[in-house]
Amino acid sequence: MPFIVAIDGPSGTGKGTVTSYLAKKLDLMYLDTGATYRCVTLKLLKENVSFDDKEKIKEILKNISIEFKKNKVFLDGEDVSLEIRKNPVNDNVAKVAELQEVRNSLVDLQRKMSENKNVILEGRDIGTNVFPNADVKFYLDASQEERIKRRLKQNKEKGIETSEEEVRQNIKARDESEKTRKLNPLKQAEDAIYVDTTNLSIKEVENKLYKIIKKKKHDAKWIERGYIQTKNTIFKRARRAIVKGVLASLYHIAFRVKKTGLENLESDEGFIICANHINYLDAAAIVLLNNKKIRFIAKSDLFRFPIISFLGHTFDVIPIKRGKNDLASIKLCLKALKNNEILGIFPEGTRKGLEKQVKIKNGAVFIAEKAKVKIVPAGIGGTFKPFSKVYVNYGKPIDIMQYKTDDPNWIDNASQAIMEQIIMLTNKKD
Ligand code: DC
16 A cells, blocks of 8 residues: 655745655655646746636646656756746746646646655645545644745755845745635645644754654554455464453453343344444454454554554454545455355444434445345443443344435435434343
8 A cells, every 4th residue: 555645834834855855764755746836837938828828728738748856857858946946937836826727637647646656745735635545644834934034045055046025925925825726725634733843943843754654654554454354264263262262251350241132143144233332342242242253343543553453353353444435444344244244333433423423424334235234233331330231232133225215315314223223222221
């Protein structure tokens, strides 16, 4: 799986320097997306194309060649690394970056250049638009005055002559246009890490980001391993039996467990158990205290902890990436059901989801329909305080096809109806 780092923020926050350093240090391909907008701007200026001439711009975009080689930028084979940083381009690039056809074409190009690579991209809309599923996202910021100072210093070092006033006007105008434009404006992605660099040296910013990315890279490796299904060898079965036996004994010491409706699990065909989720220990009540093998679906992030990864593989837990269309996970679920295995899913998607009033996830019904299997509702009750009672009540298998209608929202409605049955089962205490 490619690893993607997105770095967004206004100009003058040190994005370029930091990104180039991180790319080298972490062996990631560096993509300066701003340079792609600068190349298009340079070409339009050179060919005297009006920014209103949509047809001509489209034609230019079709034939343009932008390449990055050894820290240099090539436009149609010519090294333009310096030219794209100079004034005619500086003054016009924001206008060009607002054009729909330019954005569409360059976002495509940026995605293509990154295909199947471990990559770090810097720009304005990477985390929000180009790669909304990036593994790590940062939003670098700094006060406007500090950014003006930095840009002046950078220009001097590159031998580009500009006055302070010119830089000030340019940064102000670009900030305004980048943050207020209609198409993919500059804004922090919800899941981006905000870093204010005003009072930090470049080294400090580099170190901070390096540590975070390094950890995420390490976590990503463990998470990916969660998707590798290990063979059900005799050793694995023995390992599972031993671990299950030990943990089940501990569970019985910690809680007094009462189960009802076990007859509802008697089927030779695959099915899905849907339960409420109140505590980290409730999946264990279903998996450990059952003579059948039940494979739970858990958020993939959990696999970053080696001990959970070990337990996950022992019990063949299926990882799922939250909030993303995780096709790999869905495929594993469908395959398991086809093999007549039993899956466990928490439709709340998170602990105490009902209390938090989250929208009930519809994945279980979606998978049940695709695999043509039934859903067994399970209500779990108890405080999970040591030596307290834990109830697990299984209800009758539900054929979800009874809920299927022409209404495009039927899967959501069916998920809600199943959740209501689960809630009823949580109230059955004796
Ligand atoms: O990062 P930079 O200053 O080289 O960017 C040049 C221009 O391109 C800037 O006005 C913002 C725009 N840009 C964009 O709209 N989206 C990106 N992903 C990167 C840059």
